[in-house]
Amino acid sequence: MIELITATQLDYFDNLYIEMKGDAVERDDYIVAETKRGFEMLRVVKSNYRVPKDNIVEPDGRFVRLATDEDVKAFDKNDGMARESLSFCKEAVVEEKLDMQLVNAKYTLDRKKLIFNFTADERVDFRNLVRILANRFKTRIELRQIGVRDEAKYLGGIGPCGRAHCCSTFLGDFVPVSIQMAKNQDLSLSPTKISGACGRLMCCLNYEDEYYEDAREQMPDVGQTIDTPDGRAVVIGMNILDLVVKVKYKDDYIREYHCDELNAVGEV
Incomplete structure (x- = not known):
């Protein structure tokens, strides 16, 4: 299995796809793959490794090929177009008086889909907005409502530790974090001390919780x-x-x- 990342979204691929193509994939290589979001260019963050039987997951897509110079150019062009699309969409949201905050926009590599991520306190009826965007950009439009933790993951930033947010760098799926973890570590329960940029409990509270639980049993x-x-x-x-x-x-x-x-x- 190999592990890849795009926009801090981790995807897993069965090595069978790569072996069928006869390509050797290493860390930091870029590949083109067909995922549930469409055709994307992804960066490999972990090359082939064995997975315990209990940890096997369904592949997130199909390996297509190692990325070429043309793919990189297309990706860069799409990124610029997505930024322009985001500006247009923000104006449309204001005109439609929708209570939603756009986070980012992204084209698939083949430009057959334009994806907008947004946050909102409640469900939003954006059907008319989709029609406006589809008419403007002449492609399939997908609007995804995400949570505040996902928003911080996409936007990135620096945590109180002085390092880049875990969710924006290496953390794949979010894990449950509870106030009991802060209590186990004898930390201040002040929200400003144990909350991340997203306003939720910091993910890193989970990292050493097992050690602290074991230590407390001895004390x-x-x-x-x-x-x-x-x-x-x-x-x-x-x-x-x-x-x-x-x-x-x-x-x-x-x-x-x-x-x-x-x-x-x-x-x-």
Whole structure:
């Protein structure tokens, strides 16, 4: 299986398609493929690799060929035309008084379809808009309503970590993220601290959640009275990442212990 990307949309292709063509596909190669969206030029982000039986998914399309110089030129031309189409569509949305915000526009490589992505709080009746666009551009028009996370994925940007948004670079499908993950990591629950550019919980909260869940099982709760190498004390804080517990004794003496030290006491 090979993994490819276009506009931050991950697609997966069975290696059989490539083997039938006799092409060797490597990372960062560009190919032309027929997907559910139409004919597209895609960039390979992961070359051939074995997939566990339980993780096998249906191919997202059909490999056609390695991209040629003509394909690259067509892609660049289509990109410029799509920008002009987006400007026209924005004006049409205002004239039609539709409550929707356009995100981007894209032509398929063969220019048989023009796709507009937009966000909206509610369902939008855009049938008349489609007629206006089809009459203007003389091609098949597709309007797709996407969510705020998808919008951030398409637009890109820099996160609070100083790096490009995960969803715009390497993240394929969105994974569920819950407030419990922030609690597990002892993070501030302020929305401004744990929310991404999309306004939803940051995807990266999921990355280390499994580690923090396992670590919490090894550590006592804050307020719990425990036995330490120096006697009994009350837990007043912890550093989950380093597996360090901060305790306070009756004489107000405060000390830190690694979980291994506390477990050794419990084994005696």
